[in-house]
Amino acid sequence: MDYGIHLLILICIYTILAQGLNIPFGVGHLFNLAHVAVYAVGAYTTALFSTELGIGFWGCIYSSMAIAGLFSLFIGGISLKLSHDYFAIGTIAFSSVISALLINWKSVTRGVLGIPGIPRPELFGIDFYENSNFLVLVAVAMVIVQFVLYVFLRNSYGRTLRAQSEYEQGALSLAKNTVRARTVSFLISSCAAGLAGSFYAYYINYIDPSSFSLVEMIFVLTIVVVGKPGSFWGITASTAFLVLLPEPLRFIDIPPSILGPMRQMLYSLILFGVVWWKKETLFPVERTV
Amino acid sequence: MTMLQVSDLTFKIGSTQILNGVDFTIEAGETVGIIGPNGSGKTTLFNCLSGFHIPSGGAIVYQDKSITKMKPYRRAELGIGRVFQNFAVFKEMTVSENIVTALESRMSPWKTFFPWSKQNKINKQKALEYLKEVGLEEKAEDKAGSLSGGQMRLLEIIRTLAFGAELFLLDEPTAGVSPKMKEDVANLIKLLMKEGKTIIVIEHDINFIHKFCKRIIVLDVGRVVLDDTPENIRTSPVLQEVYFGNGKAANG
Known part of the structure; x- marks a missing residue:
């Protein structure tokens, strides 16, 4: 039972994270590889604010979202001037900067030791140390995030983002401010990542840099690619599918030192397989004037 | 009222001069055709007008506003609509x-x-x-x-009308359109004219352009070489020279 609740909590957190990435990457075709770095910023903000400053739940989730959002404006302000492949390179450079900071800025992040003892929130007199209560909390957050992202995906803003991903000059000719649309997509996705990071820190109670590596980025990328970039329910379904997929491996007698790498290989193979199999339709060919 | 005034417009990529001082004025409600051989700078001119290229010299004035260095989406807000050669649906x-x-x-x-x-x-x-x-x-x-090529073209033009453009820049509206549907495209352009829109159309097919343009501008090596009625253009020796070469003006 506890194990089931643990998996459901993970599904909720990853759904927030993956739906967030889907806006710039899936809809806007911006190859944002800094998503997990922003997720780390959210997690560390909550970890530091709650352990060092004793700030409560609401303060922490809002500051995680706000700081992640500000951070994304910084990345976006620089990287969004780059086009296509260079944008991907720019974001990967930023995520390396974050990894290096997390490991080496020891006076703040405690480096590879990580930050332990993040207290679970207590709200409305309910103790969220109980996992089943925490599940309700994170599920409510997931529903709210999904609702907001659904609105953005299906309204005029979503159409602008789709238009610019298909034919930038065409969108510009219809008076669409494409740079602003991309920046907003970045901002929305980073707030979602910040929130997911905050919940992750609260749930695990302990964070260290290894949770926010490139491996994690590949996992989130796999979720979006398998769920079909730009779709909505597809992402939610593929999150559940991919979080649960390697779980049966636990019941086979494999030492943990092999199990970890096996999961990573599994995800990488799935990502490669889907990209190979769907290469024609995953992203339509770019067009220029 | 003057809709668009282009004066001494130049544009170069590296050291290659694409536009060599283009001058013309378009009145509101006019339908003007632009013809010229490949490489004469027609599409580059359109890109300068819609803001995808920033000219290296000269000025573009749209409805008494200088738009020479304005961003593309701002120009579109002012009512400049663009229909692309390669289907922007x-x-x-x-x-x-x-x-x-x-x-x-x-x-x-x-x-x-x-x-x-x-x-x-x-x-x-x-x-x-x-x-x-x-x-x-x-x-x-x-x-x-x-959709088929012709249908996409119709969609793109009607989309630009729905957007509310006042000045239409049509870049080869019959490119990739079946002969049967060319008539539909022509009818749609006539509809735009009836709505009082100002239209500039690039076209290779002089017979097609003749259906609705009362004025044709001929571009060659980035310059306006002729600006006259279709009748005068057809009989002009300059046109022969531009297209078939007569010594110095030969340019593919």
């Missing part, structure tokens, strides 16, 4: 979404913020009316990528 969207996207450009985003807002229903209804004009209403829910 959003192929992954449905046909009606293409029109709705254009309609939304002039609206406050809050009106269409929620997917279930009333304005979205109104826009969808309006989109259907526009599609009826070009006989595409039955395709409204199909992906725009499934």
Whole structure:
């Protein structure tokens, strides 16, 4: 039972994270590889604010979202001037900067030791140390995030983002401010990542840099690619599918030192397989004037 | 009223001079054709007008406003609509979404913020009316990528009308269009004329342009070499020289 609740909590957190990435990457075709770095910023903000400053739940989730959002404006302000492949390179450079900071800025992040003892929130007199209560909390957050992202995906803003991903000059000719649309997509996705990071820190109670590596980025990328970039329910379904997929491996007698790498290989193979199999339709060919 | 004034416009990529001082004035409500051999700078001129290229010299004045260095989306806001040579319809969207996207450009985003807002229903209804004009209403829910070349062209032009453009820049509207549908494109251009829109059209097919243009500008090596009525252009020795070469002006 506890194990089931643990998996459901993970599904909720990853759904927030993956739906967030889907806006710039899936809809806007911006190859944002800094998503997990922003997720780390959210997690560390909550970890530091709650352990060092004793700030409560609401303060922490809002500051995680706000700081992640500000951070994304910084990345976006620089990287969004780059086009296509260079944008991907720019974001990967930023995520390396974050990894290096997390490991080496020891006076703040405690480096590879990580930050332990993040207290679970207590709200409305309910103790969220109980996992089943925490599940309700994170599920409510997931529903709210999904609702907001659904609105953005299906309204005029979503159409602008789709238009610019298909034919930038065409969108510009219809008076669409494409740079602003991309920046907003970045901002929305980073707030979602910040929130997911905050919940992750609260749930695990302990964070260290290894949770926010490139491996994690590949996992989130796999979720979006398998769920079909730009779709909505597809992402939610593929999150559940991919979080649960390697779980049966636990019941086979494999030492943990092999199990970890096996999961990573599994995800990488799935990502490669889907990209190979769907290469024609995953992203339509770019067009220029 | 003067719609567009282009004076001494130059543009170069590296050391190659593409436009060599282009001058012309377009009055509101005029329909003007631009012809010229390949490489004469027609599309580059359009890109300078819609802002995808920033000219290296000269000035562009649109409705008494200097737009020489303005961003493309700002020019579009002012009412400059562009129809591209290589189909700028959003192929992954449905046909009606293409029109709705254009309609939304002039609206406050809050009106269409929620997917279930009333304005979205109104826009969808309006989109259907526009599609009826070009006989595409039955395709409204199909992906725009499934349309034929001619249908895509019609969609793109009617989308620009729905957007509310005043000046239409049509870059080879018959390129990739079947001969049968060229007539439909011509009829749509005539509809734009009836609505009082100002139209500049690049075209290779002088017979097609003749159907509605009372004035034709001939470009060669980045310069305006002729600016006259179609009748005078046809008989002009300069045109022969530009297209078939007569010694010095020869340029593919």
